[in-house]
Amino acid sequence: MDRRLFVSDLARYAALCAVVPNVWRVTSRPTFTEYPFALGVASGDPTPTGGVLWTRLAPRPFEPDGGMDGTRTTVDWEVADDEQFSRIVKRGRAVAAPELSFSVHVDVEGLAPDRWYFYRFTSGPAVSPVGRFRTTPADGATTPLAMAFASCQHWEQGYFTALDHLAKEEIDLAFHLGDYIYEYAGNRKAVRVHHGLEIRTIDDYRRRYAQYKSDPMLQRAHERCPWMVTWDDHEVDNNYAGLVGENRMESEEQMRNRRAAAYQAWWEHQPVRVPRVQSWADLTITRRVSWGQLANFWMLDTRQYRSDQACGDGTQAPCDEWRDPSRTMLGSAQEQWLLNGLTTSARWQVLAQQVMMAPYDAAPGPEIRTSMDQWGGYPAARDRLLGEIAKRAPNRTVVLTGDIHTNWVNELHSDFARPDRPTVAAEFVATSISSGGDGADVPPARLSTMQGDNPHLKWFQNRRGYVRCRVDANTWTADYRSVPFVEKPGADVATASSWRVEHGKAGIIKAG
Ligand SMILES: [Fe+2]
Structure with a gap:
């Protein structure tokens, strides 16, 4: 090559390097x-x-x-x-x-x-x-499925021992129903400490995901099989609803900015096929995965489109606002999409979502106190949905829930305002991976008291873990996999209780 040409090429390249931004x-x-x-x-x-x-x-x-x-x-x-x-x-x-x-x-x-x-x-x-x-079975196939679902992995409150056990299960799919990260500032007295203050900016959220994703047990669970991931509140801010944050000092504009940062960081860190939109604050993550003809999983978002919690949030006696039939949990577009989906011919319709759908009255006797953050705080929206399940997919609909760091098995009635209405769906609520720490044993008398005002409740437990499910065309079996402690590493896992739903039959049966 001509030496002069080479030198001038070199000079041009150097000039280009100087002006092209990194x-x-x-x-x-x-x-x-x-x-x-x-x-x-x-x-x-x-x-x-x-x-x-x-x-x-x-x-x-x-x-x-x-x-x-x-x-x-x-x-x-x-x-x-x-x-x-x-x-x-x-x-x-x-x-x-x-x-x-x-x-x-x-x-x-x-x-x-x-x-x-x-x-x-x-x-x-x-x-x-x-x-x-792995890929899913072809359309039309009714190949059995083994899956697990989990939620709520507060870094500071325990080790991800349950995820380590989940990684050893022979499962095809794992579902994460939200609270994959928590937004809170570091607490020096915790089991493990969050880096930094409460997270608000894109860099804060990215650093928080990096901290959680550095956990080897979480990494092993991801390496093992495909995950279906949705979010709950702590991916943004505790108990937020739409553009209303936990702390009402934050304006709607500030919440929009915070949501944009949080949703973008979520997208960046999850293995999801979620189309990007013009504004990250409006990212829609509602989507479906099908397991052949056996099951349709509807991945729902009960945070972004909901009406603000009624009666001042928290566990409250119902007020007038609570009864307002125009209040929504899913927003009308998502609700319609789901209702249309329930008419599809899959053997099982599965709602993978965040907050408990069954009502829970926490006050013994005639007084009623209920969580305003769960479906129980949105009774009109809940009964509208369950009424449609009764028509479109009765006793072949299963609801998978996270959020409340305890295990529940609930029969869902077509209309909870009228307790004589039949059971039309099953709800399995999985406890947390680590949120809440070790937990405690529940005395049998406590369960009986809870069931007094809540006869649809079949079982309750307060330890950490996940739920493993085996699904075929006729039977859905849910094994509550439980670890006795998370505040120290090394706990073994055991099945605390198993429950079964027969396709087309009302109710949930104890299976062991
Ligand atoms: Fe949580």
Whole structure:
């Protein structure tokens, strides 16, 4: 090559480097000061032919930009039949960008239905941990399903021992029903301490996700199988409703900004197929996953579109506002989408959602006191939904719930305002992974007292864990998997109680 040309090329390249901002550059040969896959890998939102694979480049996860230098960076991905990656079936290249905190979402397509696969990422010299994921059965198939659902993993209140056990279960799918992170400031007396103050900005939320995602037990559970993730309140702010925050000092505009930061950070850190929208504050995460013809799972959002809690929130005696029939839990668009969905022909219709649907009267005797944050605080919306379930999918609808850090088994009636109405659905409420700490044993007399005013309640328990379900065309079995403590590591898991629903039959039967 002509030496003068070479020198002038070099000069032009140097000039270009000086004017191109870092964020427009893409490097395919990054060097990392530390391991960039420190937050692990995850997969989710499976279809019969694919799923979403996730990772994030973060060599120093608690620093701004995760310790990246601001340059867009290529990340290669591979999907293989085997764990050794000797039979690679798909591969490709993605770009991790600073404006999305160097997260990567690969929506893989073209795989075979009802099959397990392995995946990994590479960037420069670094190779990620290997994750395992699977496609769902083809449309029409009634292949049985093993799944688990969990929620509420307060970092400060305990270890994620339950997730470690969940990772060892033979399950096809895991559901997380929210409170994946908590927004509170660090408390120096806690079991493990949150970094920083209460989170409000995008950088705060990213750093909080990085802290939670650094947990090896959470990482193992993600590596094991695809997850379906939805959110509850603590991904933004305790008990928020729409644009009303917990602390009413925050204006609607401040809540919009906070929601935008929180929703964006959620999207960046979850393996979800959720289309981005113009404004992050309006991100819609409502979606469906189908397990062949066996089950439709409706992933709901009971936070973003709800009316503000009635009667001043908290556990209250009902006031006039509580009875207002125009108050909504799902918002009209989501409610209509769900009702239309219930007419589909899947054997089981499953509502994967946040707050308890069965009413609970916490005051013994004729007095009524109920949580204004749960469906019990929105009686018109609840009875409207249960009335439609009675018409469209009676006794083949199962509601999966999180939020309240205790285990419940509830029969759902078509109209709780009229207790003589029949049971039309089953609700399984899973306790927390760690929120609330160790918990305590519930004396049998307490359960009897609770059942006095709440005869639809079949069982209650106050330990940490998750619920494992085995589902086939005729039977839904729920095993309440329970750990005796979380404030120290190392607890074993055991099945505390098992419950069964027969397709087409009213009621929930004790199964062991
Ligand atoms: Fe929670």
